[in-house]
Amino acid sequence: MTNPPTPTQSRPLILGSTSKYRKELLSRLRIPFDCVSPDVDETPLASESPRALALRLALAKAKAVAALRPDAIVIGSDQVADLNGESLGKPGNFERATNQLKAMRGQTVIFQTALAVVCHATGFEQVDIAAVRVVFRDLTDEEITAYLIAEEPYDCAGSAKSEGLGIALLERIDSDDPTALVGLPLIRTTKMIAAAGIKIL
Numbered sequence: 742m743t744n745p746p747t748p749t750q751s752r753p754l755i756l757g758s759t760s761k762y763r764k765e766l767l768s769r770l771r772i773p774f775d776c777v778s779p780d781v782d783e784t785p786l787a788s789e790s791p792r793a794l795a796l797r798l799a800l801a802k803a804k805a806v807a808a809l810r811p812d813a814i815v816i817g818s819d820q821v822a823d824l825n826g827e828s829l830g831k832p833g834n835f836e837r838a839t840n841q842l843k844a845m846r847g848q849t850v851i852f853q854t855a856l857a858v859v860c861h862a863t864g865f866e867q868v869d870i871a872a873v874r875v876v877f878r879d880l881t882d883e884e885i886t887a888y889l890i891a892e893e894p895y896d897c898a899g900s901a902k903s904e905g906l907g908i909a910l911l912e913r914i915d916s917d918d919p920t921a922l923v924g925l926p927l928i929r930t931t932k933m934i935a936a937a938g939i940k941i942l
Contacts, residue, residue: 752860754939757806757817762897762904766925767816770941779805779817783830791823792853792870799855800868811861814937818925822899823851829899838889838900842910847879850899854921858933865937869929871921875901876913884910 754774756767764776779802785794796819803817822829824845832838852873859866888910894902901907903914903922918926931941 752862752938753810753813754934755806755810755813755815757802757815760896760924762924763818766920766923766927767930769927770931772939772941774816777806777809777815779803781805783819785828789828790826791821791828791851792855792872794828795819795821795853795855796857796868796870799870800857800859800866803857803859807859807861814858814860814865814934814939816925816930816934817857817859818855820852820854820898820924822901823853824848824899831898832895832900834895835889838895839885841900842877842880842885842889843882845877845899845901846885848877850875850877850901852899852901852922854918854924854926856926856929856933858930858937860937863938867933867936869926869933871916871918871926871929873914873916873918873922875903875911875915875922877901877910878912880910 756774756776757779759778781801783798798819799817803815807815829841832841855870857868892902892906894900918928920927
């Protein structure tokens with residue numbers, strides 16, 4: 742890893758994601774950025790832990806976009822729900838979401854939200870992860886069905902859309918970076934892109 746460059750806004754900032762949730766979060770920093778979809782296979786490796794999976798994919802996404810835009814500072818991020826060592830990703834449909842929530846009810850789930858910032862031109866590369874511990878209520882089947890019909894959180898890891906009605910599923914959230922649960926840990930993001938050369942304030 743190279744020493745961070747002197748802060749400047751001369752380099753473009755790119756979010757290596759098409760997630761509307763990450764886009765909204767990054768927009769809160771009020772700095773210009775573009776979104777580019779990374780072409781990355783998200784299939785877990787054999788025996789890969791949820792934490793390792795999230796870290797690998799976040800860096801792979803950042804590097805994939807940085808290869809296309811070597812001049813830019815690129816943010817990659819990935820979130821995996823960790824249920825007793827089992828990786829839970831985006832359910833994609835009602836049936837899988839139902840199964841996820843039934844497995845998580847009454848359980849403590851760790852949402853592993855990984856972040857990578859890469860700039861090929863300067864050799865900058867940093868990776869970090871925010872682990873959010875979430876305790877789910879002992880949900881009834883009826884509550885799970887009602888939530889899924891109302892929220893349709895099929896593009897959210899673990900089916901838990903906490904910024905919406907999903908907050909009603911939970912007993913407790915423990916995190917040092919609250920936005921991590923939504924999909925992009927902004928406290929870490931601001932530190933890392935500042936180190937990469939993006940002036941925020």
